[in-house]
Amino acid sequence: MTFFGRLAPSIIKRSALAAIQVCGFCLFAWACQSVATKVSSPIPGSVIGLAILLLLLCLKLVPEKSVNLGASWLIAELLLFFIPPVVGAIKYQPLLANYGVELIAAMLAASTLVLIGTAYTVDKLFKFEHQQNLKRQQKKVNAQVIHLPSTDSTSNLATKEQKAA
Amino acid sequence: MNHINIGLFCLALTLVSYYASKALYKKQHKTWFAPIIIAPALILIVVVTLKIDVADYFSYSHWLAAMLAPATIAFAVPIYRERLLIKQYPLTLSLGVITGLFLGLASSWLLVKWTHLPPELSHSLMVRSVSTPFAVEATTAFGGVPELTAMLVLLTGIIGMLICEPLFKIAKINSSIAKGVALGASAHGAGAAKATEIGRQEGVIASLTMIFTGIVMVIAAPLFATLIN
Numbered sequence: 001m002t003f004f005g006r007l008a009p010s011i012i013k014r015s016a017l018a019a020i021q022v023c024g025f026c027l028f029a030w031a032c033q034s035v036a037t038k039v040s041s042p043i044p045g046s047v048i049g050l051a052i053l054l055l056l057l058c059l060k061l062v063p064e065k066s067v068n069l070g071a072s073w074l075i076a077e078l079l080l081f082f083i084p085p086v087v088g089a090i091k092y093q094p095l096l097a098n099y100g101v102e103l104i105a106a107m108l109a110a111s112t113l114v115l116i117g118t119a120y121t122v123d124k125l126f127k128f129e130h131q132q133n134l135k136r137q138q139k140k141v142n143a144q145v146i147h148l149p150s151t152d153s154t155s156n157l158a159t160k161e162q163k164a165a
Numbered sequence: 166m167n168h169i170n171i172g173l174f175c176l177a178l179t180l181v182s183y184y185a186s187k188a189l190y191k192k193q194h195k196t197w198f199a200p201i202i203i204a205p206a207l208i209l210i211v212v213v214t215l216k217i218d219v220a221d222y223f224s225y226s227h228w229l230a231a232m233l234a235p236a237t238i239a240f241a242v243p244i245y246r247e248r249l250l251i252k253q254y255p256l257t258l259s260l261g262v263i264t265g266l267f268l269g270l271a272s273s274w275l276l277v278k279w280t281h282l283p284p285e286l287s288h289s290l291m292v293r294s295v296s297t298p299f300a301v302e303a304t305t306a307f308g309g310v311p312e313l314t315a316m317l318v319l320l321t322g323i324i325g326m327l328i329c330e331p332l333f334k335i336a337k338i339n340s341s342i343a344k345g346v347a348l349g350a351s352a353h354g355a356g357a358a359k360a361t362e363i364g365r366q367e368g369v370i371a372s373l374t375m376i377f378t379g380i381v382m383v384i385a386a387p388l389f390a391t392l393i394n
Binding site: 022025026028029030032033042043044045046047049050051053054057058064067068070071072074075077078079080081082083084085086087088089090091092093095096099102103104106107108109110111112113114115116117118119120121122123125126127128129133 | 179180183200201204205208209212213219222223226227229230232233234235236237238239240241242243244245246248253254256257260261264265268269272273275276279280282283285286290293294296297298299301302310311312313314315316317318319320321324325328329332333336338339340342343344346347348350351352354372380383384387
């Protein structure tokens with residue numbers, strides 16, 4: 001079989017699967033939004049849909065591979081979907097032209113604050129939680145050592161423990 | 166040209182600009198060539214120079230914007246896929262999301278206090294650091310305008326993407342989780358794309374942070390709005 005002969009069916013099959021899954025996502029989104037507007041929910045339908053799908057995935061009621069391709073495509077093309085709302089801002093062109101420079105300068109300063117502040121905080125938090133995780137793992141290993149003193153993988157630690165005792 | 170033709174032309178323009186800018190970025194891998202900068206710029210230039218009416222632009226292209234809702238639901242899949250990472254660092258991720266969200270709101274609020282922007286702009290600024298599908302939902306709680314919000318969200322993403330690397334160097338941020346959370350919380354999708362370029366783990370963490378900050382923002386927007394006013 002030629003290269004294309006083997007490649008083409010798999011690509012077509014994947015694209016078709018992705019398309020069907022995307023349609024599924026659209027129908028589900030439409031259903032969620034209709035229900036959300038009907039009960040005038042303060043949380044938008046799309047976020048409710050996200051929660052429901054996550055729950056179904058966690059309960060294994062929906063297998064991951066049945067939504068995987070569609071979800072990957074939707075997320076990869078996100079930029080395409082938010083271009084139209086950006087173009088809609090043309091209506092406010094005079095406003096943006098008047099305040100553009102001031103706005104961008106201010107946003108630059110604000111974004112710097114958010115980036116540095118968040119990164120610094122998370123850096124400190126991560127070091128703390130990583131230490132905690134290591135300690136917890138160490139405790140688990142120690143507990144196993146006490147119960148199974150003669151297994152190969154833990155023998156090294158076991159002898160240390162015995163020596164310490 | 167009648168209205169239907171203009172509408173179809175705009176849809177084609179949007180699709181062609183988007184896919185062309187993606188192809189260009191694959192060849193010219195420079196931050197300034199990112200599709201998030203080139204594609205909207207190209208479309209805006211054409212729409213403004215040809216003096217196309219916004220209503221005509223939307224006649225067909227609004228179907229693209231309608232895809233934001235299914236895309237939001239699709240975010241459930243990466244959360245599920247990375248559940249082990251979430252279980253491993255629940256504290257770092259949740260407090261990271263809260264810090265990012267708080268700083269995003271606080272910085273926007275200070276920005277509004279210190280500059281003299283008209284209310285449409287200043288109200289639309291509040292949700293600028295979360296992803297577009299969440300931002301356009303949350304902005305009405307603050308009295309913002311969805312279209313302006315989309316524009317400000319886009320600008321915030323581009324700014325974050327451009328300034329992150331020098332900032333990380335100056336602040337000596339090395340851990341991938343810190344870079345990921347900061348980019349996801351401050352620059353949403355653009356930040357996540359940038360983080361994926363820095364490294365796989367950074368990208369995953371940035372995407373998760375972006376999704377969580379978006380969800381929290383949408384749910385808590387009415388509360389934040391009453392606190393601020």
